[in-house]
Amino acid sequence: MARRPLLAIDAQVPPPSRQPSGHGHNPAQGYGTILPEGSSNLRASPERYRRDSLLDRVPEETALDEGEDELEAQEWDLAEQGFYSGSYKRTVALYGLVPVTTIVVFLFLANLPRLVWPIQHPDSPTLPRSFPSPLPELLLSAAFWSLTHLLRVPLYNLASTLCPRVFDTILFNALYVLLSQLLRLAALAALRVRHEMAYPRPTWRDGAFRTVWWLALGWGLAEAATSIAQGYEQLALYRNVMVPVERVREILAQTQWGTGSVAGSGNGSREYMPLSPRSEGADPAANATAQTQNANANGSADANGSGSPSKRRKEPVSLEEALRMAVDQDVEQLIHLQEREELEEVYGLPVVYIPVFVPCLLRIDSFLFSLGFTLILAWAYLLSPLSFPPSSPDSPLPPIYSNHPLAVMFPLMCVAHLFLSLLHSPPILPKVGVHTAAYVGLLVGLGMFFTGLGLWRALS
Numbered sequence: 154m155a156r157r158p159l160l161a162i163d164a165q166v167p168p169p170s171r172q173p174s175g176h177g178h179n180p181a182q183g184y185g186t187i188l189p190e191g192s193s194n195l196r197a198s199p200e201r202y203r204r205d206s207l208l209d210r211v212p213e214e215t216a217l218d219e220g221e222d223e224l225e226a227q228e229w230d231l232a233e234q235g236f237y238s239g240s241y242k243r244t245v246a247l248y249g250l251v252p253v254t255t256i257v258v259f260l261f262l263a264n265l266p267r268l269v270w271p272i273q274h275p276d277s278p279t280l281p282r283s284f285p286s287p288l289p290e291l292l293l294s295a296a297f298w299s300l301t302h303l304l305r306v307p308l309y310n311l312a313s314t315l316c317p318r319v320f321d322t323i324l325f326n327a328l329y330v331l332l333s334q335l336l337r338l339a340a341l342a343a344l345r346v347r348h349e350m351a352y353p354r355p356t357w358r359d360g361a362f363r364t365v366w367w368l369a370l371g372w373g374l375a376e377a378a379t380s381i382a383q384g385y386e387q388l389a390l391y392r393n394v395m396v397p398v399e400r401v402r403e404i405l406a407q408t409q410w411g412t413g414s415v416a417g418s419g420n421g422s423r424e425y426m427p428l429s430p431r432s433e434g435a436d437p438a439a440n441a442t443a444q445t446q447n448a449n450a451n452g453s454a455d456a457n458g459s460g461s462p463s464k465r466r467k468e469p470v471s472l473e474e475a476l477r478m479a480v481d482q483d484v485e486q487l488i489h490l491q492e493r494e495e496l497e498e499v500y501g502l503p504v505v506y507i508p509v510f511v512p513c514l515l516r517i518d519s520f521l522f523s524l525g526f527t528l529i530l531a532w533a534y535l536l537s538p539l540s541f542p543p544s545s546p547d548s549p550l551p552p553i554y555s556n557h558p559l560a561v562m563f564p565l566m567c568v569a570h571l572f573l574s575l576l577h578s579p580p581i582l583p584k585v586g587v588h589t590a591a592y593v594g595l596l597v598g599l600g601m602f603f604t605g606l607g608l609w610r611a612l613s
Contacts (some may be wrong), residue, residue, distance in 0.1 A: 217320040237505055241395040245388055245480065247509045248514070254379045258520055259370065266366055270357045270611055271291035294345060294371030297336040302379060326574040330567050337530050340368050345529070347540035353553065355532045357611040365531040366524070373523035377516045384512060387496055387504045388495060390489050395505065471514025501583030512589050518594040522573070526566055532608040533562035573597060 157430045195580055282289065313326035341347075344364060496504055534540050537559040575581055576590050606612050 176503040187442075220428050237391060237503055238397075238506055240397050241388075241392050241393050241505075244344060244391075244395070244505050245385075248384060248388060248512070250509050251384060251512045251516060252381050255374075255381065255516045259374055259377075260519055262370060262520060262524070266357075266363055267444045270362070270373050272360065272363075274357065286364070287371075289344065290364055290367035291371035291374070293340050294368045295375040297340055298333075298372050298375040301329065301333050301336060304332065322578050323575070324579060328572055330570040330574055331399050332571065334526070334530065334563065334567055337368075337372070337527055338534055341365070341531055341534055342540070344368070347535055350535065353551070355535045355609050357606075361531075362534065362609055362611075365527055368531075369527035370520070371522040373529065376519045376523070380512075380516065380519070384504075390493050390496070391503070393486075393489075394493075458481060499579045499588055502587075507587055509564070511587050514591040514595060518591065518598045521595070521598030522570075522601045525598060525603075525605050526570065528603065528605025528609060529562055530566055532605070533558040569597065569601065 263516065284292075308328045309321070309325045312321040312328065315321070318322045346361045346364050349364070350359050350361045495505070500507065536554055537556050538554050538561070539556065541550060541554070573594060576585065576593060582590055603612070
């Protein structure tokens with residue numbers, strides 16, 4: 154007797170129907186049937202099976218699960234209409250915590266050396282400066298970071314040309330990481346950090362520690378400012394497609410009823426009707442209500458043979474102008490739709506559904522990354538003979554200076570930076586989640602930060 158396989162794919166099984174609530178069961182789905190991939194897998198998760206079970210359930214839990222199922226079904230229907238639940242103004246207001254967090258963290262780190270590692274008698278620079286410290290450090294590091302940011306697109310195009318799919322992401326991140334670390338070292342050479350040092354080895358008592366610290370803060374501040382600006386631009390893509398939670402049911406009811414009325418009416422009205430159900434800068438709820446009222450008014454006026462001009466829309470000046478306005482509006486909405494889909498492919502979920510503490514944590518991570526990488530690379534570079542001008546054979550450098558620390562630390566920093574860059578790349582970030590990437594980045598950033606402080610003897 155042949156044994157029945159545990160897992161079997163039934164080609165005749167129809168796709169599972171979405172049920173807004175209840176604990177229905179599809180009789181066509183047999184034991185071990187593999188459902189097609191997609192959003193239906195979320196509804197067939199082990200957690201859902203546990204909640205659908207009648208064992209160990211109390212009336213309060215049953216009511217709570219039914220409410221969650223109904224809310225999930227409403228969000229599902231809303232997403233099918235191209236909307237997202239939530240208030241856009243509230244989302245933007247909450248995102249205001251990100252720049253506030255960035256400013257607070259920057260001010261705290263800027264005053265940390267003065268409070269924790271004060272220098273009694275700071276040394277004056279050997280050469281006159283046009284601007285006082287830390288302005289040169291901040292401007293130079295911000296300029297170098299801007300250069301790396303502007304070269305991202307050419308580097309990605311180069312990687313896409315040289316490598317096939319998936320491998321181009323690895324090559325692009327490797328080139329970007331290498332360029333970033335080289336520019337960090339170039340900033341140390343441009344500011345003549347080695348020439349301004351009063352101690353033979355890197356230590357927090359030297360003024361070079363302050364210079365390296367401000368270089369790292371300038372790099373992190375430029376990255377944080379650009380990320381905040383991009384965050385506001387990403388939120389702006391959802392301005393016209395967000396619906397307040399308390400009006401979700403109303404919008405769904407009006408959209409379904411209004412769509413059925415318009416589709417079922419055979420009125421040959423000459424009134425201009427926009428091709429897109431949503432207009433720029435308008436509220437989705439108001440648009441749905443206006444469409445429903447216009448459909449009812451048109452049907453009543455055509456049925457009675459009379460209609461008040463004040464209750465009807467004004468006809469456009471020409472048909473060409475009306476078509477041009479409708480096409481421009483639809484093209485703009487299609488562009489925004491494509492941009493939202495690309496963002497959701499990168500993050501794995503809509504940007505408006507990311508909790509605000511995650512961007513705040515990412516901005517803290519950027520400062521810790523910058524401080525850790527810069528302190529470690531500066532320590533290794535200042536111990537290398539490459540930081541000194543060429544010396545004559547008659548006066549060699551002391552044996553305490555060697556290229557060995559730089560030869561070890563530079564590849565390690567590149568590998569650590571490459572790991573974090575790949576973690577935030579589109580193939581990996583949707584799978585691990587934005588939250589996981591932020592937590593891992595925080596752990597790595599803290600490790601790099603305290604490692605750099607230890608190398609500069611700031612923890613002893």
